[in-house]
Amino acid sequence: MSNNTYDAIVIGSGISGGWAAKELTEKGLKTIMLERGKNIEHIKDYVNANKAPWEFEHRGGRTQKMIEDYPVLKRDYPLNETNLDYWTNEKESPYVEIKRFDWFRGYHVGGRSLMWGRQSYRWHDTDFEANAKDGIGTDWPIRYKDLHDWYGYAERFAGISGNKDGVPILPDGDFMPPMEMNVIEKDVQKRFKDFYKDARHFIIGRTANITVPHNNRTNCQYRNKCWLGCPFGAYFSTQSATLPAAMATGNLTVRPWSIVTKILYDKDTKKAKGVEILDAETNKTYQYFAKIVFVNASALNSAWVLMNSATDVWEGGLGSSSGQLGHNLMDHHLGVGAGGRIEGFEDKYYFGRRANGIYIPRYRNLNGEKRDYIRGFGYQGGGSRQNWSRDIAELNIGGAFKDALSEPGSWNFGMGGFGETLPYHENRVFLDKEKKDKWGLPVLAIDAECKDNERKMRIDMMNDAKEMLENAGVKDVQTYTTEPVLGRGIHEMGTARMGRDPKSSVLNEWNQVWDAKNVFVTDGAAMASAACQNPSLTYMALTARAANHAVEELKKGNI
Amino acid sequence: MDRRDAISRVGLILGGAVIGAEFFVSGCKSGGSVNTDDLFNADTTAYMDEIAETILPETSTPGAKAAKVGAFMAVMVRDCYTDDDQKIFKKGLKDLNDASSKKYNKSFMEADAKQRTELLTQLDKEAKDYNKNKKPEDPNHYFSMIKQLTLLGYFTSEPGATKALRYVPVPGKYIGDYPYKKGDKAWALS
Numbered sequence: 001m002s003n004n005t006y007d008a009i010v011i012g013s014g015i016s017g018g019w020a021a022k023e024l025t026e027k028g029l030k031t032i033m034l035e036r037g038k039n040i041e042h043i044k045d046y047v048n049a050n051k052a053p054w055e056f057e058h059r060g061g062r063t064q065k066m067i068e069d070y071p072v073l074k075r076d077y078p079l080n081e082t083n084l085d086y087w088t089n090e091k092e093s094p095y096v097e098i099k100r101f102d103w104f105r106g107y108h109v110g111g112r113s114l115m116w117g118r119q120s121y122r123w124h125d126t127d128f129e130a131n132a133k134d135g136i137g138t139d140w141p142i143r144y145k146d147l148h149d150w151y152g153y154a155e156r157f158a159g160i161s162g163n164k165d166g167v168p169i170l171p172d173g174d175f176m177p178p179m180e181m182n183v184i185e186k187d188v189q190k191r192f193k194d195f196y197k198d199a200r201h202f203i204i205g206r207t208a209n210i211t212v213p214h215n216n217r218t219n220c221q222y223r224n225k226c227w228l229g230c231p232f233g234a235y236f237s238t239q240s241a242t243l244p245a246a247m248a249t250g251n252l253t254v255r256p257w258s259i260v261t262k263i264l265y266d267k268d269t270k271k272a273k274g275v276e277i278l279d280a281e282t283n284k285t286y287q288y289f290a291k292i293v294f295v296n297a298s299a300l301n302s303a304w305v306l307m308n309s310a311t312d313v314w315e316g317g318l319g320s321s322s323g324q325l326g327h328n329l330m331d332h333h334l335g336v337g338a339g340g341r342i343e344g345f346e347d348k349y350y351f352g353r354r355a356n357g358i359y360i361p362r363y364r365n366l367n368g369e370k371r372d373y374i375r376g377f378g379y380q381g382g383g384s385r386q387n388w389s390r391d392i393a394e395l396n397i398g399g400a401f402k403d404a405l406s407e408p409g410s411w412n413f414g415m416g417g418f419g420e421t422l423p424y425h426e427n428r429v430f431l432d433k434e435k436k437d438k439w440g441l442p443v444l445a446i447d448a449e450c451k452d453n454e455r456k457m458r459i460d461m462m463n464d465a466k467e468m469l470e471n472a473g474v475k476d477v478q479t480y481t482t483e484p485v486l487g488r489g490i491h492e493m494g495t496a497r498m499g500r501d502p503k504s505s506v507l508n509e510w511n512q513v514w515d516a517k518n519v520f521v522t523d524g525a526a527m528a529s530a531a532c533q534n535p536s537l538t539y540m541a542l543t544a545r546a547a548n549h550a551v552e553e554l555k556k557g558n559i
Numbered sequence: 560m561d562r563r564d565a566i567s568r569v570g571l572i573l574g575g576a577v578i579g580a581e582f583f584v585s586g587c588k589s590g591g592s593v594n595t596d597d598l599f600n601a602d603t604t605a606y607m608d609e610i611a612e613t614i615l616p617e618t619s620t621p622g623a624k625a626a627k628v629g630a631f632m633a634v635m636v637r638d639c640y641t642d643d644d645q646k647i648f649k650k651g652l653k654d655l656n657d658a659s660s661k662k663y664n665k666s667f668m669e670a671d672a673k674q675r676t677e678l679l680t681q682l683d684k685e686a687k688d689y690n691k692n693k694k695p696e697d698p699n700h701y702f703s704m705i706k707q708l709t710l711l712g713y714f715t716s717e718p719g720a721t722k723a724l725r726y727v728p729v730p731g732k733y734i735g736d737y738p739y740k741k742g743d744k745a746w747a748l749s
Contacts, residue, residue, distance in 0.1 A: 053715040063638040077565040182735035222730040349739035352730035396683040408745040
């Protein structure tokens with residue numbers, strides 16, 4: 001056995017890659033995790049995590065230099081001074097936008113598990129059955145029962161705080177104690193319940209922040225600085241959770257600066273025999289060999305790796321025989337909602353900074369309702385008292401103005417929708433023939449857009465938000481909407497979808513590439529539909545399930 | 560600020576004209592290479608300190624000068640402003656002083672506290688009136704810029720965050736129903 005031979009290779013180290021590494025190593029497989037970017041060591045490398053606001057030269061904002069350097073990231077909130085190093089260098093790693101697509105990436109150990117929003121929701125059979133019922137895309141080869149136990153397994157290890165709300169469309173999980181709603185959220189919840197009864201629900205967010213100590217991790221300290229990296233390890237990330245578990249087995253090797261350029265496909269065995277990498281620092285090429293390859297490079301980059309593999313057999317790459325590789329790109333559409341003012345409660349406040357909000361699960365197009373669009377949406381939001389960045393109409397400048405701004409202002413409540421996008425075949429990524437990245441590798445071109453169904457849904461997303469807030473006693477409700485842009489949800493999915501038939505899907509029911517059964521894709525690429533829930537928990541469950549299957553198949557000699 | 564905060568912030572913005580908040584989403588040029596002295600010399604920084612102090616003076620809590628808001632403005636205008644906004648800002652500093660000379664026959668630095676307050680109150684009203692009908696492509700009003708930077712610089716400074724506001728680096732817990740009485744300070748972070 002040469003130095004470059006392992007039992008398993010994991011491509012990528014984000015949420016799903018970390019899970020693959022943990023599961024495979026815990027089952028005894030010698031595993032190498034290949035990460036294209038730099039290493040970020042837990043705690044030690046969270047260089048800004050303990051800084052006070054005044055320690056940032058621009059107080060967390062963005063400079064013109066940053067705006068120049070990050071032409072994509074600047075389009076939304078992620079471009080900021082406090083965690084700039086966690087976002088991909090866009091000049092080194094460009095991509096082509098046939099249509100605007102906001103691709104917010106993290107190329108480093110941990111991937112976007114360091115910056116993610118942490119909202120964690122199970123899917124429901126309604127979601128898994130949707131494509132079949134609507135005759136859209138391809139039917140999911142699995143149902144909720146196939147993931148049920150794996151959701152629980154993922155929740156228990158990751159540590160998801162939440163309340164068992166009994167909402168039919170949003171199955172309860174194995175939760176840690178929920179975070180608390182604040183006083184106005186409780187008030188809005190009460191009015192909401194009085195009005196909607198059990199037809200709609202207003203619940204505390206379910207988040208991957210631990211509320212009790214867990215696996216040598218400290219419970220959440222309510223600093224709300226998660227995306228700087230948490231020195232307490234209080235939210236789930238590769239660094240805080242899966243990586244230490246995998247390292248503890250003694251079976252894991254992590255190799256940063258390793259850009260996987262292709263999966264090495266063996267025509268005779270119809271299996272992968274390993275991968276080829278480009279060392280991002282030295283530009284040298286290496287090969288690694290293994291019995292199993294897990295592809296967890298994030299939805300678009302996992303498609304990129306497949307497209308660059310086995311091109312001597314299939315022009316479009318490994319998994320392209322279905323005609324679906326790179327197609328059916330989905331995201332969640334957002335940037336639409338409402339907000340307003342809450343009267344009263346001047347004698348109330350809150351203590352601590354809760355890195356979580358409230359959630360309104362999907363209620364549209366259920367129980368026989370038929371809108372002029374299919375599928376649905378949920379909302380995230382929260383209530384708070386205004387801070388110093390508010391206008392005080394009667395005061396201009398001076399001591400009284402300063403002292404007034406030093407006190408909290410009125411209570412506000414705001415929420416925004418997350419809508420399902422459909423798997424359109426023509427929404428796709430492909431290899432651009434001309435443009436190259438810093439390493440001379442071909443880059444992705446992205447050609448995807450929201451269509452009629454999403455646009456119609458957004459009208460409800462805006463109007464429903466206003467109506468619900470008004471019905472729950474919120475005053476001066478104002479709505480907002482934006483031109484829907486894919487990518488902005490940072491939930492890329494669907495580019496190597498699971499399915500029941502190799503002619504119409506890239507992966508089978510166990511996330512195995514139909515054309516190479518020892519290659520597993522378990523990140524967002526695998527998704528056959530998008531639902532409207534934040535997807536990462538489902539990636540965790542799918543990955544653990546696929547890893548278990550992989551090891552069973554390996555033992556049986558089937559792969 | 561992550562996505563959840565961004566969503567909540569939109570709700571906040573909807574609650575009224577928000578000073579300073581747009582900075583976080585639309586941006587605050589270059590960085591580091593140019594010394595602020597090339598844009599603003601020590602006299603100008605002292606002048607900006609006095610303007611800021613007039614907007615947020617010392618009361619029972621420190622004022623903007625103690626929070627070094629003048630130097631902060633210089634850094635922000637250098638690094639975060641577009642060329643156009645830099646020009647508006649610099650011309651604005653001159654305009655403000657000219658307005659003082661015209662009104663009081665004294666430079667702003669020579670004017671007394673009452674005169675300074677009177678002048679800036681007038682400019683604040685002028686800027687608010689201008690902003691009412693301002694289209695996004697219209698140039699910013701210099702006094703709005705000065706005021707935004709003053710508020711941001713002050714309330715995120717150490718004296719502002721720890722003395723005018725309450726700064727708790729590690730809350731350790733969350734209490735959703737916490738008593739508040741008039742006069743209690745707001746939390747420095749959200």
